[in-house]
Amino acid sequence: MKIFLIYGGKSAEHDISILTAYSIMKEVYYKYYEVVPVYITKEGAWLKGLTLDAPPTHLEALHLTAGEEAALAIKEGAVSTGVPITIAEIKEKDAVIFPVLHGPNGEDGTIQGLFEILDMPYVGAGVLASACxxxxxxxxxxxxxxxxxQVPFIPIIKTDWLRDEEKVLAKCDEILDYPMFIKPANLGSSVGISKAMNQEELIAAIETALKYDRRVLVEQGVxxxxxxxxxxxxxxxxxxxxxxxxxxxxxxxxxxxxxxxxxxxxxxxxxxxxxxxxxxxxxxxxxxxxxxxxxxxxxxxxxxxxxxxxxxxxxxxxxxxxxxxxxxxxxxxxxxxxxxxxxxxxxxxxxxxxxx
Ligand code: ATP
Ligand code: MG
Ligand code: MG
Ligand code: MG
Missing domain, CATH: 3.30.470.20 (ATP-grasp fold, B domain)
Structure with missing residues (x-):
């Protein structure tokens, strides 16, 4: 059976995804599956193969030297040659998609929707669960x-923040105590998250989180x-x-x-x-x-x-x-x-x- 291992992706969690892909490759490559790694670059291009672009610290974390990793990839003909792969090439009978993408476009139901349309089995949550x-x-x-x-929280939409900052801050003050945690609604790996100890930090934290998402939340810190x-x-x-x-x-x-x-x-x-x-x-x-x-x-x-x-x-x-x-x-x-x-x-x- 063929496994399309889809990794990388445009999200801030791109590098973590590469690490996961290496781990799974090491595990399943020598088994009865034929694994086709599909690397989505930070720019969103789909390439066939195992990228060698991982940051060295990431290879260390996996106890793989760049040489070993390259050897593994080359031996299996999996090394990325920069050859594009089209979505049509993925639509195969008796194949399973194994997406190991984190964050927006990978973990949020969007790519799962594509897999549904391709009418293929895929590992993990479906569209609804991913999005929710x-x-x-x-x-x-x-x-x-x-x-x-769960802890009390306040959702904030960017438009409301831009229109009436004071009103949002008053609501935070009314319902929550410092420290507060401010997060983009849709992300992971703690990207865009800050802890605020006072109102000045809260304002800066909301502005930071809004760089990543048009919806953010302020949570009671525990x-x-x-x-x-x-x-x-x-x-x-x-x-x-x-x-x-x-x-x-x-x-x-x-x-x-x-x-x-x-x-x-x-x-x-x-x-x-x-x-x-x-x-x-x-x-x-x-x-x-x-x-x-x-x-x-x-x-x-x-x-x-x-x-x-x-x-x-x-x-x-x-x-x-x-x-x-x-x-x-x-x-x-x-x-x-x-x-x-x-x-x-x-x-x-x-x-x-x-x-x-
Ligand atoms: P990941 O998906 O990588 O687990 P994430 O980006 O979705 O992380 P959270 O797990 O919500 O983010 O938060 C990241 C970290 O921030 C938590 O592991 C915790 O250390 C801290 N944190 C978040 N919310 C709170 C809170 N309400 N009180 C105290 N600490 C918090
Ligand atoms: Mg998370
Ligand atoms: Mg996460
Ligand atoms: Mg978490």
């Missing part, structure tokens, strides 16, 4: 409906541990043990600490009482159903010292390198990386067949 999961404002509304606990649960399945939902992101300081988990500093460790399973772990897993399954998830989702929570739980967000295409939280959570729940990749492909086929 990516949009932090919409997902919060769905979580409220599903009875999931002092809490960060715990994540992996969800896998279609209509039958399975959850992993929770894992904690342990940060060296109590600063927030920003882009720098996520991918560059190596100051973050993962504690799997999270050191939490059994009943708190069970509650987190139930909430994760509920969140998955609330957005109509399929395939995979990583559900992020805040857990306070007295074990109060708030759901933060869901990621329908979480980081998926061998060293990422999502696969490590499954590894610790009894499913290794290789079997996980296989399971995701099978879930994609199953969902496609059920739809026919």
């Amino acid at each position: 999961g990516m949009d932090k404002i919409i997902s919060k509304h769905l979580f409220t409906q599903a009875g999931l606990p 002092e809490a541990r960060e715990v994540e649960v992996a969800v896998l399945g279609n209509d039958d939902v399975h959850t992993s043990v929770p894992g904690e992101i342990v940060k060296a300081t109590n600063e927030f988990y920003d882009y720098q600490s996520k991918y560059l500093d190596n100051k973050v460790t993962m504690q799997i399973p999270a050191l939490l009482p059994e009943e708190v772990q069970t509650q987190l897993r139930e909430y994760a399954a509920t969140a998955f159903k609330a957005i109509d998830g399929s395939g995979l989702t990583r559900c992020d929570f805040f857990v306070t010292d007295d074990h109060e739980i708030f759901i933060n967000e869901v990621n329908t295409m979480p980081g998926f390198t061998e060293f990422s939280m999502y696969p490590l959570l499954w590894e610790n729940t009894g499913l290794n990386y290789s079997d996980l990749v296989e399971e995701l492909i099978q879930l994609a086929i199953k969902r496609f067949e059920e739809k026919q």
